[in-house]
Amino acid sequence: MSKNQLRSDKTCLNCNHVVHQRFCPNCGQENTDSRKTFHHLFIHFFEDLTHYENAFWKTIRNLLLKPASLSKEYLSGKRLSYLAPVRLYIFISFITFFVISIVAEGTELESKPLREIRPPAGLKLTPAEMAELREIEAVEIKQKKVDSLRVAGLFTKDEAESMKQSLEKNYKAVKIGEEFGYRTVRQLDSVQHSLPESKKFSPVKYWFYRKMTLINQKGMTGEELVNKFKESFLHNFPKVLFIYMPIFAFFLWLFHSKKRWYYFDHGIFTLHYFSFLLLVTLISISLDSVLTLLHSDIADLISQIMIFGVICWMLYYFFPAHHRFYGESRGVSFIKTAVLFFINFIIVFILLLSFMVYTLINLH
Template sequence: MSKEKVRLDKTCLNCNHVADQRYCPHCGQENTLSRKSFHHIFIHFFEDLTHYDNSFWKTIFSLFFKPAALTKAYMSGKRLSYLNPIRLYIFISFVTFLMISLFPNNPEKEITAAVTKQKQVIIPTIDSLHIEEKSVDGLTKVGLLSQQNNDTIKKILQQTDKIEKIKNAQTTDSIPKKEVADFGYKSINELDSIQKHGGKKVQVSNTEYWFLKKWLTVKEENTNEQIVEKFTESFTNNLPKLLFMYMPVFAFVLWLFHDKKKWYYYDSGIFTLHYFSFILLLVLTLFFIDKIFILFGKNPILEWVHFSLKSLGIFWMIYYFFPAHRRFYGNKFIVSLAKSSAIIIINSVVITFLLVLFALYTYSNIH
């Protein structure tokens, strides 16, 4: 319950009805002051999404570990016990893609940045240390440094050795560097010349010409790293839109495979919202697992644990649909297995086709 003080004026600010208690009996608005702190707005936003009570964690647990239980409970009328399906999907989608965008997924760049930073710290430190020369009886002697300076130099040398090892490892791994793609054309002028004056054997179709010209334009204006980075960033940023737009298609395929008199499209839509929410939640979980194990470095035992957890997560992602489908629609095992397999195959083909189109769209928008 809110801790805000109730207004002395009993007239509801929303509908002007008399509100004798905290909440207006006519519209349900809380009769508190309308001007509130930013902290209150921020907390209220997450309260609206998660309710900050057992319903949120109960929803997440059922979604993750009890295939179709959440959908069956919601369809049976238990609407307040669990989070709304649309609100649940939007919240998980928002958090998943926000976290993926916030945490860098390129360890090589992190190492390079760390090496550069270490260089900037070490080089001035070495330059600031100097050895005074003193001339005594015509002989040049090196002035002794203090013990503190000796310790500092040892630390600097150790850090320098580490940096050199990292640089050598990076150089070994990165040689030889290859182009992202090489289609045999060095420039747009060469492509245009071949297209205009070359024979039919070397000329390309209009579609290929557009693709190659676009590629050469992008290649001239960006390095390999920039091309990969821009494509990945654009693809990741637009992927939530693609998933959201595809959900009605997934629900439609589900609806086609079941009795139209018993199951409405709405039922398949709720099942789809919960299923896609599960996939995004598992993707987020696997993402955090990767990030956590990176912090521990390379260790055979930890790598084996990491691989086992990741394999288990991928298996659960693939297997989840089959028990969820059978429990929700109530088909016999063999019938449910056949329908589930057909649904997965059809959607896999459609998704692959859409991803190719989406990749081409992303590619066409790279500048």
């Protein structure tokens, strides 16, 4: 029960009904002071989330260790003992993507220095590798000249480092375009117009080459391109996931009896399953971040084993959850889950591909 002080005024603020005790007999609102400090707001939010009855931890425990138990309990009518499915999903997804965004900011990809790109000494090189080695050596010569000018007093140390990094960045940016064979859009358009109709690039291939060449002209490195994808992914993936859940529930509806199961039932199962996936992701990312701070080979090994175990548990979880929730034989349940996995894998692949295209279109 809330410990907030009761109002001296006995008129309910919500419905104007006379309140003789703590709660209004007409609408159920508590007759306490509505103005709260930040501390009271935080406590009220947490109490409301956990129902003040240990429902939160009970929900989390069952979600992780008892596949489908929450869905079965909810549909059987036992709803006050656990967090509501929608509230559970929103809470876990918010915390998960918040933590992912924080971790992502601290793990920006670092550019490899040219000395790590350089082929090993004494190795027999192909003509292409020889050409690349000469380009690397040309950049390194320019960097040495910058160092000489710094020693001569023409540049400060910071200015020299900035110029050397710029030389590396420009080299790597050019390499992005060269992988597709074109340094400029003008060159690409010239080739496209000169080819006979039968050998011209398809519209999709031409669009992709043109986009990558434009990225090259803007001087964007491979690391910057990956970071752009990462930023777009973190921003849009929660929306994509929320939109995908009704599709996931729809396929469950297609594979099960329409008389026994409503679409609503499949929706509840889907909410709990996706909440589980996000919660396990949150736990694994949090533990991996802690282990990374130790900077030891043992910690890295433990992290890899943990991630492998988490992936296995995430893949396996759906099988017992499906079997227990729908009450079908293990054989029938296994066949249905295998088919559902295949269908959803195809859909997820298409969604990710569409997402990559969307990100490329919106690159500035």
